Amino acid sequence: MKVLSFILSVVLLSMLSSCQEKDHAMGQLKGMFTVTVENVSEPYDFFESGAVAIPDDATEAGPATPGNSFTFSFHAGKKHLLSFATMYGISNDLFYAPDGMGIALYDNGTPVEGDITSQVYLWDAGTEVNEEPGVGPNTGPQQSGPNTGPDENGTVRKIADVMDGYTYPPVADNIKVMLTYDGDNMFTVKIDVLSGSSTPISPVAWVVHSAENPLFTENMVDYGDGLEGLAEDGNAPGLADYLAMHSGYVSPVAPVLWVLHHKNEMPIFTEDMPDYGIGLEKLAETGDPSDLFSALEADKYDVGVVNIPEGASEAGPLFPGDMYTFTFEGQPGDYLSIASMLGASNDIFFAFGDMGIPLFASSVALNGDITEYVMLWDAGTEVNEYPGAQTSADTVEGGNVRMLDDGLPWPEADQVIKVTIMKN
Template identity: 55%
Template structure:
C-alpha cells in the first residue's frame, strides 16, 4: 500500500498547497472585473487550510464486561472467558488489563508497552498467554489472596511492579499465569482481531471485566513499570474490578488521526474537469500518485503541460499539516474562474480531499469565506480501501472509479479534519 509516509512528506521540498470554493459563494462582478476577465488576473486570493482534527493519543479503546455466553456483566470464573474485538495495523500494539479478583490490587496485563500484533507485515495469531504477567498496581498493601481476602489493605503509595517482585516481601501464592489463564489472539481479516481471555478450571481466582486499548509502538497507555499509577482508572480496576474509569479515559483519548497532505490547486473554466470526472476512472495524469502517496508532483506536471494555471506550496513550512497546524498561500485569478484542489487524506490508501469535479467559482467578495462545507472525501478507485487508520501492505489494485467515499467504513467527516477559507486581497 502506497499510503502517505510522514517522514517522506516532511522532506518533500516541492509540495503544493491551496484551497477553494465550490459554487458561486458570491457572484457580484463590477465593470472593471468583467473587462479583466480572460488572461488578466483580477486580483489575488489568500487561501488558508487548517487541520482541525483532534490529536488523539491512541487508536481504539474499549471494555468488555459480559463474560462469553452470559447475559449480564460480571467477573469470569474458572471455565469462563471474556472476548473483545478491535482493529489494528502493523504500527499498532495491544494493551489490556483485568483484575486478579481475589487480591487487593493485582491485575493481569501484557508488559507496559503492549503486545505486537504483526510480524513482517503479517498478522499474528495463536496463544499469547506468555505475553501476560500478573502485576501489583502499588495502590493498596497486599493481603493473602483468596476467598477470605478482606480487601481492606492500607494505601500503599507504591509503584506498578510485577507481582513476582512483590512476592519477595509478602510471599503470597497467586498461582502462575499459565495455570490461571489462557489468552488467544485471532485474526478475522480486514484489520480486525479478537482476543479471548479464558479462566482455566484450575485457576486460583476469577478475573474482572477487561479494559483494552490499541496504541502506537513506544506508548505505555495503561501503566509504566516502576512508576506510580497514572491516576486514570487503573487503581479502580485493580482494586474493585470495575474497568469503567480506565476504559473511559482510554476511549476519550483514542481515535483516527491524519495529517493533511500537500494540496494541489488548479484554475480552470467552469466547464472543465481537470482533476477527475466523478463516476469515471482516474485520468492517469497523476491523481493516483497524489491519492496514494500524497505527492502532487506528477499531477502538477500534467496540468502544467495541458496549459492550466496550477501550483503547490514549497519550502520548510509546506505540508503535511498536522492537527492544530495551518498554512496559507496566495493565488492569482479573476472572478468567474473555477478553482479545484486535491489533497490526500494521509492515513488512507487512496482517499483524498477535493472540491469536486467542477471546482468552485472565485468571487469578488473581500470578506473571508469558509469553504469547508464544499470539501468532500473522494475515493480515487485505484487501490482497495482498508479500515481507516489500520495501514497494512495490501497494495490491492482496485481498477475502480473516482467517487465520494462510501464503502461503509468509518471515515471521518471532512469538516472534522480540514477547514478551508478564502478571501480576496
C-alpha cells in the same frame, strides 16, 4: 450608404467601449487570493478502545470464574499494539496485563495469531498494600470490602519484582490468552480462566495504540486514569471511559495541490470515471502531488503545491493544529480546484467537485470559510481498509473516482479539514 456606415461605426464604437469597460472592470476585480488549509481533527492518543464486562455465555456483567472466559474484538493496522488489563480477583491490587509496550499485532505486515499468554504478566498496581491472597476460587482477598486495605503509595511493578512474601501461580496456570485474526483488519482476543485457576478475573479494559505505555509505566506511580479502580475493585468501565475519551481516528492531511481553470473544465478528475492516469493515483495513495503538478503545468494550467506547514522549515503533512497557506492571482471566470490525500487511508483525498468552485459570483469574490465545498473522494485505485488501519495489502481496485461511499466509519471532511479563502 453613408448613413448606414455611420450607424455601423457608432455600433462598433459602442461595442468597443463596452468591451473596454468590461475589461477595465475585470481588471479592477482581478487580485491576489490567500487560501488557508487547516487540520482541525481531534488529536486522539489511542486508536480504539473498549471494555467487556459480561463473561462469555453469561447474561449479566461480572467476573469470569474458572472455566469461563471474556472475549472482545477490535480493529488494528500494522503499526498498532494491544494493551489490556483485568484484575487478579483474589488480591488487593494485582492485575494481568501485557508490559507497557503492548502486544504487536503484525509481524512484518502479517497479522499475529495464536497463544499470546507468554506476553501477559501479573502486576502490582502499588496502590494498596498486599495481603495474603485468597486460597481458592471465589474466596476473595483478605480484606473486608473494596478500598478497605491500607494505601501503598508505591509504583506499578511486576509481581515477581515485589517479593511481598506471598506465592502466586504462574500466569499460564490461571489464564490462557488467544489472539485470532478475523480479516478486514479485525482481531479477536479470548481470555480463558482455566478450570484449575486459583482466581477469577474481572471485566477487561482494552486499548489499541501506537505509542508506548497507554495504561501504566513500569516502576512509575499509577497514572490516576482508572487503573487503580480496576486493580483494586475490578472496575473496568472507569478505565475504559478514560480510554474512550482519548480514542479515535486521527489523520494527517497531505500536501495540497491547487489549480486554476475555466468553467466546465475538470483538470484533476471526472466523477464516476476512472483516474486520468496523470498523477491523482500517486497523490491519493501516497500524498505526493508532484506527478499531477507536472502534468497540469505541462498543460499550461496555473498550478501550485503547498507542502510546508506554517511555522515549519521543512516539507511535511499537516497534523492536528497545523496549517498550510498559499496565494495566487485570480479574476472573474477563474475556478479553483484542490486535492490532498487523507493521510490515514489507502486512496482517499479531499477535493471540491470535479469542476472546482468559482472565484467570483457575478462581481463578488469568494471569501471566508469554504469548507462546506470540500468532500472526501475515493480515487478508486486501491481497495479501502478500515479507517486508520492501513496495512501493506495494497489491493488494486480498478474503480472510478467517486464520493466516498464504502460504508466504513470515516469522519466527515469538516471533522478533519478547514479551508478558508480571502481576496487581498
